[in-house]
Amino acid sequence: xxxxxxxxxxxxxFLLLSFNSQVLSVSSLNKKFxxxxxxxxxxxxxxxxxxxxxxxxxxxxxxxxxVNEVFEAVVEVSNWGLxxxxxxxxNFYITSYTEPYGIREERRVLxxxxxxxxxxxxxxxxxxxGHYELTVxxxxxxxxxxxxxxxxxxxxxxxxxxxxxxxxxxxxxxxEKHLSEVSEIREFGFVFGEKGTIYDSExxxxxxxxxxxxxxxxxxxxAPHPGKDYFVIxxxxxxxCTSSFNQHLNILFEKIGNxxxxxxxxxxxxxxxxxxxxxxxxxxxxxxxxxFTSWLLEGCTRYGTAAAALYLINYKYxxxxxxxxxxxxxxxxxxxxxxxxxxxxxxxxx
Numbered sequence: 288x289x290x291x292x293x294x295x296x297x298x299x300x301f302l303l304l305s306f307n308s309q310v311l312s313v314s315s316l317n318k319k320f321x322x323x324x325x326x327x328x329x330x331x332x333x334x335x336x337x338x339x340x341x342x343x344x345x346x347x348x349x350x351x352x353x354v355n356e357v358f359e360a361v362v363e364v365s366n367w368g369l370x371x372x373x374x375x376x377x378n379f380y381i382t383s384y385t386e387p388y389g390i391r392e393e394r395r396v397l398x399x400x401x402x403x404x405x406x407x408x409x410x411x412x413x414x415x416x417g418h419y420e421l422t423v424x425x426x427x428x429x430x431x432x433x434x435x436x437x438x439x440x441x442x443x444x445x446x447x448x449x450x451x452x453x454x455x456x457x458x459x460x461x462x463e464k465h466l467s468e469v470s471e472i473r474e475f476g477f478v479f480g481e482k483g484t485i486y487d488s489e490x491x492x493x494x495x496x497x498x499x500x501x502x503x504x505x506x507x508x509x510a511p512h513p514g515k516d517y518f519v520i521x522x523x524x525x526x527x528c529t530s531s532f533n534q535h536l537n538i539l540f541e542k543i544g545n546x547x548x549x550x551x552x553x554x555x556x557x558x559x560x561x562x563x564x565x566x567x568x569x570x571x572x573x574x575x576x577x578x579f580t581s582w583l584l585e586g587c588t589r590y591g592t593a594a595a596a597l598y599l600i601n602y603k604y605x606x607x608x609x610x611x612x613x614x615x616x617x618x619x620x621x622x623x624x625x626x627x628x629x630x631x632x633x634x635x636x637x
Contacts, residue, residue: 339368340434341375341399341425345443346406348421352413353450359410360443362423366399368434373398376426379409383419390419413447420444464575466606469498469582469599476511477503477518480526486589487520489624490596494518497600513578521592522570522585532574532581536611540587547587551613554635558587565618567591571599572611591616593625601627612636 341364348360366372374396381391391411399405413419424440427433475498479487494500500518504510506528511517522540523530524547533539539550549556549568556568569591572583584599586592594616599606606612613635620628 338432338434339366339370339372339427341365341372341427342367342438343377343423343425343441345421345423345441348443349445351446351448353448354413354416357410357412358445359408360421362407362409362441363404364397364399364407365404366401369401371398371400372427372431374428375431377407378424378426380422380424381411381419382422383417385417416447416449418444418446463610464573464580466571466573466599466609466612467603470603472498472516474499474501475516475518475582476501477520478506478509478526478528479503479520481505481507482525487525487592490520490584490589490593493593493596493600511579516580516582519581519583521589522587525589529583529585532583535574535576536572538570538572538611540585549587549613551611551635552637556613563588564590564623567594567616569595569598569614569616570611571595571606571614590625594629594631597625597627598631602631605633609636
């Protein structure tokens with residue numbers, strides 16, 4: 288009896304120990320399983336690590352420019368990815384049909400945050416005409432993954448032409464000068480005849496007293512400068528320069544016997560040398576047909592030349608709009624010289 292009881296107790300203990308052992312075994316197995324198994328990461332997060340989406344677009348550039356003008360392009364660069372695009376390179380290339388491997392190359396290093404856009408400016412000055420192409424592309428560091436590389440570049444074609452030469456401006460008609468404008472001239476040169484040096488000294492003195500004159504020169508040394516104004520003193524019988532100007536203005540002095548014939552256009556005046564020192568004919572004219580202006584003071588004698596100078600000074604108001612006049616001088620005060628008290632009569636004008 289005791290033996291059976293003890294056996295029962297033994298069996299009961301055995302069963303309890305076996306159950307606990309199984310429990311312990313299962314617990315250890317579960318502990319090992321959970322300690323060795325890793326929780327998988329989010330697949331979306333893994334795919335977006337170091338991923339960017341760079342978009343390049345040439346916004347504005349001229350389709351045609353001329354040689355030596357500035358070609359300027361505005362390029363839009365955006366990052367539509369979820370990560371920062373750090374230290375990538377934006378490449379600019381200029382190529383042409385004749386230089387397909389490049390005429391100019393330039394690189395810019397950029398950094399763009401997600402959803403950031405930058406405008407980048409590029410300029411170039413062509414030296415030759417032709418058809419050219421601007422290509423803009425992106426180079427990314429090796430660790431950066433581009434989601435959509437198809438929009439990583441853009442190109443633009445344009446022409447360079449030679450600037451056409453401007454047609455010559457139409458010839459401008461020079462502004463004609465009139466005798467009355469003599470007072471507007473700031474400074475004159477003057478030329479006198481070698482034969483009339485002594486005789487025309489009084490005329491030169493009158494001009495010096497009323498105008499600003501440079502140093503004068505003899506007719507044989509006359510070398511006019513463009514744009515300047517000159518008094519030409521004395522008729523062609525005393526001043527050899529006068530004849531060439533008179534040809535432009537259709538003026539002629541000619542000594543025939545004891546008289547001097549003066550012809551202006553178709554009008555003729557006869558001066559007798561018997562009247563020397565008592566009366567004379569004078570010509571006042573302005574010749575602006577060349578690149579300088581000549582103000583002519585000519586008399587049949589030196590008295591007429593002096594009378595022309597005095598008339599130009601004292602009677603400018605009567606010379607409005609006139610280029611050539613003939614004056615008759617009369618020594619009405621009997622002084623034997625040309626003075627302001629004498630009689631001056633305008634007998635021809637054009």
